[in-house]
Amino acid sequence: MIIMEDTILLPKHPVISEGAENEATFTIEGLHPGYGITLGNALKRVLHSSLPGAAITGVMIEKVNHEFSTLEGVLEDVLTILLNLKQVRFRMFSNNPETVSIHVSGERKLTAKDIKCSSNVEVVNPDSHIATLTESSSTFVAELTIERGVGYVSRDVLRHEKVQASVMTLDAIFTPVRKVRYEVEHMRVGTATNYDRLRLSIQTDKSITPKEAFLSAVGILKDQLKQLESFGEVDIFEQQPEVVSGEGFTKEGGSKDTEEIDAMQTRVEDLKLSSRTVNALTKANIYTVENIVGKTADELLDHEGIGEKALTEIQRAIGNLGIILKQEE
Template identity: 40%
Template sequence: MENIALAKKISYHPGETNNRGEVIIEPCFPGYGITLSNSLRRVLLSSLTGAAPVGIVIEGVSHEFMTLPHLKEDILEFILNVKQLRLKMFTDEPVILNLEVHGKKTIKASDIEKNPLVEIANPDLELGSITDMAGKLKAQIYVEKGMGYVTIESREKKQNIVNYIEMDSIFTPVISVGIKIENVRVGKMTNWDKIVLDIKTDGTIEPKDAFNESVKILINQFKALNPDFKEEEKADPEEEIKESEDVAEEEVAVEKKRRGRPKNS
């Protein structure tokens, strides 16, 4: 079988901000620019692990269609703002973030109590506004790790938390992936492909690291499709019969103990 040439050069070019960068892959065998770039883009947008709010408890609020005294936004709008928090978690366990503010002020993500297990990538995000010195807001924001987009309906409900309001969660740390395929020369041929991936993240992961993670995911998936992978050893039929007989004997013994020994005739 003729081998298809592999790309020989992968370079990374940082963008103007830390959350944007270009990955250039070249030269790719003719037609493989689209094949590879589409696969990478799909994984980048759907399969990387991230962190996001999954629910909230607000003091004095029992459901999302209420209002809170002196809070400019209604609760639904406030929750929509909370969903925009971009988080980086250093644990696989769920974490509760505490938010407590008093007096007239604009509530920002930076007002959330610091937690060593969670880093907020957008601390300047405005969550709401308290319009009077008598106003206050106290909330617990539940955050978890996950992948992709998870709806309320697909998540296990937390029945034991009073006034817990669930929310849909966007875990993916990659915001957008632009693809550009250009022609490059290889020897006398000019139809080889050059892939330019423009990756933009939410700031919780660098574009280069996101690219590396997506490559690892694809490699693991294709390993499972490799026809040379070692199949699981099949059990010896005689051993299976012997195990079945042993189990049957155990079941009979247990049944005799449960019913008691039969009387002699």
């Protein structure tokens, strides 16, 4: 008589086989049949899309108004220079945008090591080529905006943020992971020969180590799954809470309860917004949730420093309180 297994065995601890400084392979053995692809695909997606990093989001070059320009005494055109700047990788120790600068002259090659950074920013690939100055009278002066983010953000999204006319926005590749590859093969566990061995290879941009990337991805997956263990205090068959509208600050029922009033008095600093968005709201004399929901989305976008990205952040923050913006009439 064959006794069927009714439990899923846990895999062995990962074994790291390091290659270059920014490359490593993680081997996980003893995975339940089929779990090699399940975990490998999940980890690969998280590594590519969900790890935070830093990238250049805006460039302002002296005597340049658009990316299709050329610079006298510089071999590369501006478009090529921008593409080269996208390859420069940074390590940031601040959550706020940072401005770094370049100011060089003379016949020489311009590389990432020529970028003058504050104490909150570090260039991790200083040998990355940016431009070639071909004459002794050549000069290159620029300011770069460095920001932290997650995954990839296109320049079209960044353009919605209000920036100076002379600033050229770049597609921002925030993820610190360059390549991820995994393979699955069968292995023997006891008498069974259909268990999985997962090999996951990670290459980073050197701003973090492959081990840090792996552990971050595992932590993200664990946090997401942990949230699914509880369905919350409200039963799914109970009536869902009504959404508070900015129009008059009342629920559909018409009465204001204490919790709603408290939510309206929440200060913008307590909404877990980015410093950039908080500063923009404060500058617009918007200090509480009540001030926010008294405005429509278009009215918020009219304020300096509030673009589509900031608007989405604001809507998500007040949405967590069960509140929405004032609707267009």
